[in-house]
Structures are given as C-alpha cells and as structure tokens.
Amino acid sequence: MALLIQGGEIVTAETRTRGDILIEGEKICAIGAGLEAPAGAEAIDATGKLVFPGFIDPHVHIHLPFMATFAKDTHATASRAALVGGTTTFIEMVCPSRSEDALAGYHVWKQKAEGNSACDYAFHMAVTRYDEGTEAQLREIVADGTASFKIFLSYKNFFGVTDEEMFRTLRLAAELGVITTAHCENAELVGQLQQLLLSEGKTGAEWHEPSRPETVEAEGTGRFATFLEATGATGYVVHLSCAPALRAAVEAKLRGVKLYVESVLPHFLLDKSYAERGGVEGMKYIMSPPLRHERNLPVLWTALQAGMIDAVGTDHCPFDQEQKRLGEQAFTQIPNGIPGIEDRVNLMYTYGVKRGRLDVHRFVDALSTRPAKIFGLFPRKGTIAVGSDADVVVYDPAYRGRISAARQLTNNDYNGFEGVAIEGRPAVVTVRGKVQAREGAFVGEAGRGRFLRRTPNGGAQGVE
Numbered sequence: 001m002a003l004l005i006q007g008g009e010i011v012t013a014e015t016r017t018r019g020d021i022l023i024e025g026e027k028i029c030a031i032g033a034g035l036e037a038p039a040g041a042e043a044i045d046a047t048g049k050l051v052f053p054g055f056i057d058p059h060v061h062i063h064l065p066f067m068a069t070f071a072k073d074t075h076a077t078a079s080r081a082a083l084v085g086g087t088t089t090f091i092e093m094v095c096p097s098r099s100e101d102a103l104a105g106y107h108v109w110k111q112k113a114e115g116n117s118a119c120d121y122a123f124h125m126a127v128t129r130y131d132e133g134t135e136a137q138l139r140e141i142v143a144d145g146t147a148s149f150k151i152f153l154s155y156k157n158f159f160g161v162t163d164e165e166m167f168r169t170l171r172l173a174a175e176l177g178v179i180t181t182a183h184c185e186n187a188e189l190v191g192q193l194q195q196l197l198l199s200e201g202k203t204g205a206e207w208h209e210p211s212r213p214e215t216v217e218a219e220g221t222g223r224f225a226t227f228l229e230a231t232g233a234t235g236y237v238v239h240l241s242c243a244p245a246l247r248a249a250v251e252a253k254l255r256g257v258k259l260y261v262e263s264v265l266p267h268f269l270l271d272k273s274y275a276e277r278g279g280v281e282g283m284k285y286i287m288s289p290p291l292r293h294e295r296n297l298p299v300l301w302t303a304l305q306a307g308m309i310d311a312v313g314t315d316h317c318p319f320d321q322e323q324k325r326l327g328e329q330a331f332t333q334i335p336n337g338i339p340g341i342e343d344r345v346n347l348m349y350t351y352g353v354k355r356g357r358l359d360v361h362r363f364v365d366a367l368s369t370r371p372a373k374i375f376g377l378f379p380r381k382g383t384i385a386v387g388s389d390a391d392v393v394v395y396d397p398a399y400r401g402r403i404s405a406a407r408q409l410t411n412n413d414y415n416g417f418e419g420v421a422i423e424g425r426p427a428v429v430t431v432r433g434k435v436q437a438r439e440g441a442f443v444g445e446a447g448r449g450r451f452l453r454r455t456p457n458g459g460a461q462g463v464e
C-alpha cells in the first residue's frame with residue numbers, strides 16, 4: 001500500500017523543507033508540496049512534526065556470549081525497541097571468541113537475526129584471532145556482504161588481538177577496501193591495573209574506571225591510528241569516551257590518517273559518579289571504556305557538533321541486575337554493558353538539539369547519514385531522497401515523557417536513564433514503506449527486517 005506523509009518539516013543532514021513524501025512499495029518515489037495521494041494510499045498527517053530519515057545505530061550487541069553469560073535481548077526484542085525509538089537499521093557486532101571459528105560464528109549470528117528482526121540490519125565482523133585459516137574466511141564473509149571488521153585491543157585472551165594480528169587484519173582490510181572498527185584500550189595495562197587494584201582489596205564497581213583510565217584509552221587510540229597509517233587501512237574508533245582519546249584521534253586525522261570516530265550515548269549524558277553508587281546500582285553502569293569524569297562531557301558535545309566525532313551509536317548491550325551481580329565479589333566479573341538502542345534518538349534530540357548543543361542537521365548526520373556513508377549503506381539508507389528506502393521517522397517534538405524500564409521494549413529489568421525526561425518521540429516509523437511503530441508501540445510485522453549486503457566502499461572514501 002502507498003503511504004503519503006503530508007505537511008511535515010523534512011529534515012536531512014543538509015536541508016529543511018516543508019513538504020510531502022510519497023512512498024510506493026519499499027521506496028520513496030516523490031517529494032514535494034501538495035502531492036496527490038494515489039487511490040488507496042494511507043495518508044499520514046505530519047503537520048507540526050519533523051520528518052527524519054530512519055536512524056542507524058552503527059554499534060549494537062544483540063546475540064552476545066560474554067563474561068560467562070549472554071546479553072538479554074533477542075533480535076525480536078531489540079529490533080522492536082529500536083523501532084519505537086526511531087532506529088530503522090542497526091549494525092550488530094559478530095563476536096565469536098578467540099577459541100571459535102570466524103566463519104562458523106558468522107553463520108551463527110546471521111541465523112539468529114534472520115526472520116527475527118523487525119528492522120533492517122547489517123554486521124561488523126569481529127576478527128578475534130588471525131591465523132592461517134582466517135584470511136580465506138574473512139574474504140568469504142566480505143564477499144557475503146559484511147564489509148567491515150571489528151577488532152578489540154582490549155579483552156586479552158578472549159576477544160582481543162595482538163599487535164601482530166592487528167597488523168595482518170588491517171593489511172587485509174586495506175586490500176579488500178573494507179573499514180575496520182576498533183575498541184581502543186591497552187589490554188596489558190588494563191590487566192595489570194585490575195590485578196593491582198584487586199590485590200589492594202579494591203573490588204567494588206567504583207574501581208572499574210581507575211582500572212582503565214583515560215590514558216589507557218588514549219594509548220589504544222593512538223596505537224590503532226599508527227597501525228592504520230602503516231597499513232593504509234581505514235579505521236573507525238568505537239565508543240570513544242574522553243578528551244585524551246579524542247585528542248589522539250584528532251591528531252591522527254590531522255596528519256591524514258583515514259580515521260572516523262564514534263562516541264556512544266552513555267558517554268554524552270552520564271559520568272563516573274553513576275558507577276560509584278554502591279552495590280548493584282553502580283554495577284548497572286559498568287561498561288568499557290568506562291563512564292568518565294564529568295569534565296569530558298562538554299568536550300564530547302563540542303567535538304560532536306564540530307564533526308570531530310563523526311557518529312553516535314549506543315554499544316547497546318543489556319545485562320540484567322542478576323547478571324550484574326556476578327561481579328559482587330570483584331568488579332572484573334561484572335558483565336560490561338548497558339542498553340540504549342531504544343533511547344538514543346530521543347535523548348540526543350532532547351539533550352543535544354533542544355538544549356542547543358547540537359544542530360538538527362548534525363544530529364541527523366551523526367545518527368543516520370554519516371553511519372550510512374561510512375559503512376556503505378548510503379544513499380539506500382541515511383537520507384530522504386527519491387529512490388532511497390522508505391525508512392522514515394515522523395517525529396513529534398511536542399511529546400513530553402520520561403524513560404522507564406517498566407515500559408521499555410528492550411528485554412532488561414533496568415534502564416540507565418530511568419526517570420530522565422525526554423522532549424520528543426517518534427510518532428510514526430516506517431521500514432521500507434511499512435509502518436512498524438506508532439507513538440511508542442510496535443505495530444508492525446515481526447521478522448520484516450532484512451540483512452543489508454554491503455560492498456566494500458574503499459574504506460569510506462568521500463564521506464564528507
């Protein structure tokens with residue numbers, strides 16, 4: 001059925017115009033003023049609303065065996081949560097452990113998602129080991145349409161790669177023209193500091209941040225950039241959390257290293273005092289890199305507005321309170337992660353756009369357009385244009401509400417933003433021309449989501 005979205009303010013990364021959008025089948029087929037509705041079309045009144053391209057979360061974990069347990073969401077629950085929050089595409093990290101086979105892991109993840117996601121999705125392939133067999137497998141995975149890698153400089157002996165493996169991965173990435181995303185912390189230093197703190201009886205959640213201080217992240221970021229420079233590969237720092245790491249990334253950008261930067265929702269809004277609350281209250285806020293000293297928050301906002309931080313993801317990774325309690329005896333045993341897929345758009349709109357920290361076009365760019373460009377989804381995704389997929393968010397800036405775990409669709413028993421006010425919410429969300437969410441409720445077709453095959457884009461050249 002055709003859809004006609006009428007009278008909204010259509011806001012892209014570049015333009016803002018009042019007009020109508022006609023959707024036929026899965027594509028946007030016309031944009032203009034006073035478009036006629038074809039017979040049988042459903043009209044959606046967008047008067048007083050903003051009309052955004054569907055948002056893209058470039059960094060989520062759904063199926064995730066980690067730290068002796070599993071993250072809580074399934075593709076069904078996470079995709080519904082994404083949709084009510086305005087996210088119509090996510091890119092999930094495929095994370096087999098070092099002891100597992102890359103290709104076998106890739107197929108496990110693909111099968112988990114297939115037929116279960118209500119929104120579209122793609123994958124980043126984590127390279128957690130690089131030996132004789134790895135290269136052929138990675139070539140096969142890229143040929144299958146997964147044109148980005150992920151490496152961990154942290155989590156030694158589990159997900160983490162050695163410098164030699166990083167070098168070999170980046171050489172292959174450069175040859176294939178795929179981009180490599182990286183978790184940048186110095187694994188050796190984290191391991192040593194953890195043992196030191198535990199040996200001093202410092203076992204609570206408040207010691208998580210001191211075990212991976214800002215300098216450890218800055219070192220990882222700088223080293224990743226050096227390896228990119230030496231191999232000619234293109235990189236993307238995930239979840240950059242603090243000013244020293246940002247400085248390392250910007251310095252690399254200035255000397256011509258092909259490097260993009262992502263920060264994630266929690267680091268814009270929360271600081272380390274949350275993790276310093278006692279007991280499970282603090283454990284809820286354990287993630288890596290950790291929440292930082294509050295002095296970093298305004299730096300991240302400024303860098304986001306300036307485009308030094310390219311993209312905003314979530315690192316969505318829900319563990320419930322019982323799982324968090326696995327770390328009651330030692331902070332090193334707390335499963336790392338916090339949910340966010342449902343709340344990213346509303347919180348960044350409220351505390352970014354509404355508070356004057358973030359221009360509305362940069363907001364669209366960082367949460368949709370630039371991730372689409374960097375990861376080879378543009379212009380199919382990431383904009384409102386004739387011929388693009390009809391992923392549209394009709395956004396109600398007059399909505400007022402509060403975040404509540406009791407009402408969330410994410411499968412978790414807490415929300416790190418419990419009670420936080422939001423000023424705006426998606427009124428209607430479409431995925432390839434079908435209404436999938438309305439006013440905070442999932443109303444669509446389960447399993448509608450499709451795997452998005454991507455071709456290597458030469459390492460995101462021409463993103464600007």
Ligand SMILES: [Zn+2]
Nearest residue numbers: 059061093315
């Ligand atoms: Zn992650």
